[in-house]
Amino acid sequence: xxxxxxxxxxxxxxxxxxxxxxxxxxxxxxxxxxxxxxxxxxxxxxxxxxxxxxxxxxxxxxxxxxxxxxxxxxxxxxxxxxxxxxxxxxxxxxxxxxxxxxxxxxxxxxxxxxxxxxxxxxxxxxxxxxxxxxxxxxxxxxxxxxxxxxxxxxxxxxxxxxxxxxxxxxxxxxxxxxxxxxxxxxxxxxxx
Numbered sequence: 001x002x003x004x005x006x007x008x009x010x011x012x013x014x015x016x017x018x019x020x021x022x023x024x025x026x027x028x029x030x031x032x033x034x035x036x037x038x039x040x041x042x043x044x045x046x047x048x049x050x051x052x053x054x055x056x057x058x059x060x061x062x063x064x065x066x067x068x069x070x071x072x073x074x075x076x077x078x079x080x081x082x083x084x085x086x087x088x089x090x091x092x093x094x095x096x097x098x099x100x101x102x103x104x105x106x107x108x109x110x111x112x113x114x115x116x117x118x119x120x121x122x123x124x125x126x127x128x129x130x131x132x133x134x135x136x137x138x139x140x141x142x143x144x145x146x147x148x149x150x151x152x153x154x155x156x157x158x159x160x161x162x163x164x165x166x167x168x169x170x171x172x173x174x175x176x177x178x179x180x181x182x183x184x185x186x187x188x189x190x191x192x
Contacts, residue, residue, distance in 0.1 A: 004030040005049050010056035010077060011036050015092060019054055019077070022096070026103060038063045054090070057082065075106065127168060132186055134161040139178045139187050 006023060008016050016034040023032050033050075035041040037059055047053075053067065056077045060067050067074045071086050078084070079093045090102055127135065130151075137147045144162065148155040165171065169180045181187045 004051055006030055006032045006052050006054060007035060007041055007047070007050045008032060008054045009035045009038060009041055009059050010054075011059065012056065015056065015077065019092070022099065023054075023103070026100065038066060057084070057089075060084070060087075127165060131161050131165050131168070134158060135165050135177055135181050136187050138162065138165075138174060139181050140191065 004027060008019050008023075010016050010019075013036075016036075020032045020034055023030060033041075033044070035044070038055075041047060041053075051073065053070065053074045054077055055067060055074060057079075060074070060076045067076075068086065074087045076084050076087050076089045077092045078089045080091060082091075083089055088106060090099070090106075092099065094102075133151060134147055137150060142150065144155050144158045147153070148158045151158070165177060169176065171177050171180065178187075
């Protein structure tokens with residue numbers, strides 16, 4: 001499973017929590033860690049695990065040398081239309097809808113790698129409706145040929161769906177598919 005990590009560095013707890021929540025909704029596969037200052041983040045260990053630093057302007061200006069080392073990773077949180085040379089800025093004093101639009105626009109201005117990776121991870125995890133049907137029938141004990149007959153598919157198509165399901169959910173066995181389906185509410189345990 002791909003894990004995208006972001007660091008939110010701001011002494012304002014509400015800003016941190018709000019941005020953590022917003023990023024979590026936009027990129028559910030992301031791990032968003034919150035720090036009150038750069039020192040606290042550095043004490044946690046290797047900062048190279050973070051794809052982006054969302055850092056408040058006051059924290060940024062206390063240690064600009066550190067953040068200037070990572071111009072593609074640093075996004076400075078500003079109040080208003082303030083621009084800072086060589087880094088991207090994100091105005092946090094605007095509506096949630098506009099803030100979401102600005103975060104998504106970052107992918108078109110050089111910050112697309114982590115956001116694209118996160119979206120691919122989400123899409124890779126999502127099963128198509130046909131794959132869900134196949135997974136449910138597998139859980140119920142049907143073999144490939146029986147699933148093909150039930151869904152009016154070729155057996156090779158069922159085998160392809162099964163392979164895709166295994167890859168998408170990182171399953172190694174039928175047991176993993178069953179666990180995935182139960183945990184995600186695709187099938188009740190009493191239907192097995």
